[in-house]
Amino acid sequence: MPFSRRRLPFGFLVPAPRPVFLRLLFLLWPACLGLNAQTIALPTVVVSASRTAEAPEQVPFSVTALSGEQFRANPASSADGALRSVPGFSLFRRSDSLSANPTAQGVSLRGLGPSGASRSLVLLDGVPLNDPFGGWVAWSKVPRESLAAAEVVRGGGATAWGNAALGGIVQLLTESPGAAHGRLAAAYGSFATHNTEIAVSQPLGTGTLQLLGRDFASDGFTLVAPEDRGPIDHPAASEHRWLSGRWRQEIAGGAAFTLTARTYDENRNNGTPYQRNASQEDFVSVALAGATGSTFAWDAVAYAQDQSFASTFSSVNAARTAETPASDQFAVPAEAFGAAWTGTWKRDQARTSAGFDWRRVRGETREHFTFSAGAFTRERVAGGTQEMAGLFFLHERALAPELRTTFGGRLDAWRETDGHRRETERATGNMLRDDRYADRDGVELSPSAGLVWQPAAGWRVRAAAQQAFRRPTLNELYRPFRVGNVITEANAALETERATTAEFGIEHTRDALSLGATAFWNDLREAVGNVTLFRGPGSFPIVGFVPADGLGRQRLNLERTRVQGLELSARWTPHATLSLTADYLYNDAKVRAASVAPGLVGKRLAQVPRHVATFGAAWRPAQSFTLTPRVRFLGQQFEDDENLQRLGAALVVDLGVSYRLNERLELYLNAENLTDERIETGRSADGLFNTGSPRLVLGGLRFAW
Template identity: 50%
Template sequence: MAGSLAFAGAAESEPVALSPLFVTANRTAEAAELMPFSNETFTSEAVRGSPNVTVDGLLREMPGFSLFRRSDSLVANPSTQGVSLRGLGPSGASRSLILLDGVPLIDPFGGWVLWSKVPRESLARIEIVPGAGGTAWGNAALGGVIQLFTEPAVGSRQRFAARAGSYQTLDLEAQFTEPVGAGTLQLLGRMLSTDGYETVAEEQRGPIDVPASSRARWATMRWRQPVGDGVTATLTVRRFAESRGNGTPYTRNTSDETFASLALAGQPSTRFQWNATAYGQQQDFTSTFSAVNATRTAETPASHQFAVPADTVGLAWVGEWAHDSAARWNDRGDELGGANRGRGTGVPPVGLAQAGMSRGTGVPPVGFAGTNSPDHGAAAAGASEVGARGGRASDEARTVFGFDFRDVRGETREDSAYVDGAFTRRRFAGGRQSMAGAFVLHRRALAPDVRASLGLRADGWLETDGHRRDFLRGEPAGDVAFGRRDGLELSPSAGVAWTPKSNLMGYSFMPPHLGESNPLGYSLAGRGTRAVRLHASVQQAFRRPTLNELYRAFRVGNVITDGNPALRTENVTSGEIGATVTAGRALPTAPRSTDRRDQEIPPVNRGRLTLGVTGFWNELRDSVANVTIASGPVTLPGIGFVPAGGEARRKHNLDRTRVRGVTLEAAWTFTDALRFEAEYLFNDARVTRAGVAPWLIGRRLAQVPEQSATAGVSWRRGRWTLSPRVRWMGQQFEDDNNRLPLAAATVIDVAVSATLSRSAEVFASAENLFDHRVETGRAASGLVSVGTPRLLLVGFRVWR
């Protein structure tokens, strides 16, 4: 949160202004200080400097981020990798929209996220916007939006990184970007593998338990080229394959994907810009499940998902119209304001730029390629002179509008009922889901220090070809066709940000090695004593249940959960209000030579303290939940036999769920080499109405801790950087009845690196340094699953 101002050889009365950094939650570039909702940003330096192997592990530095379970995606089953922000009903299907270069990353059939698809070394930045985004993005942005941006295909760059360590873990990633003729070719690739670790508590393990392992690999080819007057095209092709062992000899899963997209971006005038993306995806998934005996000495095959094909096509177009000339920038330095939050956490005070874009120099108010395009960074490059005139576009009115379409066809094909050494039942279940929507967002200044936004979106959805076909020993045993279903959803939003004038002048940036800023950004001259920012926003959003939730039954251990083709659409009304105060004084510092990217590191503030508070409230209607309907041993229609110690659950809509809480944040920059930051989340997530299961009223949502917190220190001396982090997770419940508690846990992660030259460094990391036990699951039988033990890695990184 703390900002950084510097004198940089300029007089106090003549600050040198840079363009502010922007975030893109509304599908176009918007200054962070003008946004009416919370947002957090991680830069490429923050990602590469993280002690975590996986990107979802890095994002846990934000207490409001969680997967369905506490398990890291390194070895977790993909169906448990759905994302929740601020505890808005964690489940296998994400209730937050995850995008990679503007295209949904969530599984088209199941709604979970394959985090192993995400690059680590090649990420330019990550933007997290909890509680907003429904108007701009539509379906699935119920709890917010997470956008992951890879570095654009611009210029000439090469990079290679390798790390290895505990449990035979090996991570290799490479990037090659080079101009070729009239265009630019970019090649990206990663291989991540681990022999893994046992996921059953040590005192309960038996001979049948083996380490949960994973092997993932992907390659991406991107070609970028101008194709007309002011229009740039980017073609992307990706191949992905993964296999995982799920903790016993029989249980495994595989994923396979082919993806292609074409993105266009243009700016026909200084007042109008547009971007468009078309994409297609073919995917398959397989998985096996088993029943393990009480002594954990043997397992029996329970089901075999031998194929889950899913095909997706999508199209999006977004335009932005500037009502006033882009040249109308305010020249009053005291309008800029500024304090820059650590790693971009929370809502900025005046001038908060969150975190920097990789190799970027700010983002212009017009000319940004948009979040549907991989050229988002390219459009920003070389455009900083737009912002260098000083001031902010506080007097500009802008309208963003667009439409998108997405069509998914998927089917699960699986065998079950294992008798006498063979499966006796087979089921095909699936359908088709189509969605189309259009939106408009308008933002303008209501006063010199007040900026408001207003938006509306309409989405239509259609579900057809819903079916469930059963076979018994090869003979038809049932054929159910579910009727056509459709609906219309509206997603309005409104917000306001107030940034009163203060003595704090100019935008400011933290050093890139702290993971907070534009690596090309320089601090501004100025003096500061205090800056204040207030914001408030409300929105409505929706999520349509996935094909997996509608039609498929699944099994985890001895817990069997059935789908429900009658599920209704989830809707949420949410709001938040927040304030941030920054106090301190900017002091000049001696310049340092260069950072790991051969770019000058700007000086920072010393003794600057930033405090922030945000309160939020969500009223979730018809949330999809796994409702326990029986305990084993029992045989139920559609579910089959549930063994002793197991549970039968079915997906149902809960009438009302309330999620409310508060986030507290603090950051203190002691010196230009030492910084502390912390964040605390209190989250009260409870069922308030449940006609289908009235006994759940008043109970806490499963997998949501009431309290969580993180804290970290960044320290740099010479060529060395040290970054310890601590995460605390309060008690939470495994089940909807709140009978299966998961104990609170504390995890300490540490990363250390040393620069060897202008283009090389070595590093080491430790996840869960003190090997604390993290409970990730608890069965009715008492079986406890555990998360990542101590994981030690060393590696090196070279670039050019």
């Protein structure tokens, strides 16, 4: 990693950028001060549903697009927090990325992905952001000051993107290097939280250099609810920083070449002295794009990612006065390589896109476990390799002036090799377990179809359906883990998840009012779940010894789960200075068949509330002054698969305030959870609650040039 390092009080190493990067920023700074502030106008297109730019009104699936300005104006301080204003978007748990363990930051769209391994694909400029080993998402890598747009496709996109897009697509798009401009944002607030982010774009010779960077740190807040806390509970401090450079240049034939490199480092304390984690990544990609007249365009990308993750877990006694180490996941090296090409042909009222993609990931966990007499006595190494390659095509055409159809198909071949799990006695080196799993492979078909009908001015009716698949992650296949007294075993025999999804929507726009309603239905087969098999104390097959108040679980396939519901939305702009939004999601997510655990049939899926509502506004009472309040209602949900551990409802009020001093300088204040609402984010088998962020206030400035 290209970092020098300094040490946090709780023992983790944190990177500091090399002086060469700082010198480069200072060299660019005087030139940037003399530039005029620029507003970058973005076309009203979305790219995530079909991998090609298309008008939102032509997409048959539910799509929400946020501009970079909307994203920055959101009162949330994190990228995932800003996306929570989108109907159906949530993380695995209610905690956001400011406090959640990275392994719990998987995405759930419409309740279809309630696990740490996302069932939705998250992309940053067309490259997967999902962790290669575990599928979760490091949201702290997402820039805000250089973000051009965010797109959320719920229930669609699998034909274009394949594996992991089973629940939909979330794509974050950064501004392309272009004319000279820049932004600097700095904020400070509650829990000694500070954040500085910079984005600079500067033409140099025949190309353009873009530098992006962030430095963030927070002392954090205590995760355990006040009534359950003990002396062992500490605030969950965190730090991260990253630096990204992009070079864009026009090349022969009107094509454009973009080289991107990023380095990233994050360290977290997870609420007690022993529990913490660290992540590091180096990333590079090369992208090419070109066009032949107005009828054919193409783009290609190749990327490589090298990362490492480390994490520790403990078991805390009932009085919460002491903790015992449970595992030390001291290294999780992972590599990902990928490439893709997409071509788009246009003719009259028809458009066809087709292409291929390939992705290969390799990773393993290396950890110490079984703590006895003051030391870990055993070591585990487990992991393997996954490879995916797919071909796809999508065709869209007008059947009539008011009716358009979209249909397509995708063929994927997957292969898993070198699956292994070795466990040894650390003192003697004796082999306790040496499992070598047979190589596996398969072929999956992912078709989709949709219709968009505009029967009259201001009306749009749409219907869409798709089939999709997801292979379990390396983490799900090979790594057992323990959190507190809950022990979860891996399962190398997990089958492929498959989903059939459908939706029907009606939208009406008249003058300043827009209304929408979407009914959706998802049939998910062989869903991977953490299934409770045993209750401690005692020794049990598969999971071994389970302590008192503990649970023994294993990752197992549930034959069938059903997620269906209704989305309602309203947008009203009664005046040029005021806009109001309201969104509601009703979600009925239940297990329909589970021979491995018949008692789960009819139970609601864990971590999926039945009711979610969001109300927002943007009010500009004066030309330089803007208020952006947001109110979110989170209905009751269950922590566990057996529906025994209920998490209460919450009403969360956020408020953003900004004041523009001139065309370059803006002051802002963001207040999350303004009323200090109790947000229950977790509940253990013995009844202990974890809670989300209390009131968090950050104030700062943005300077543009």
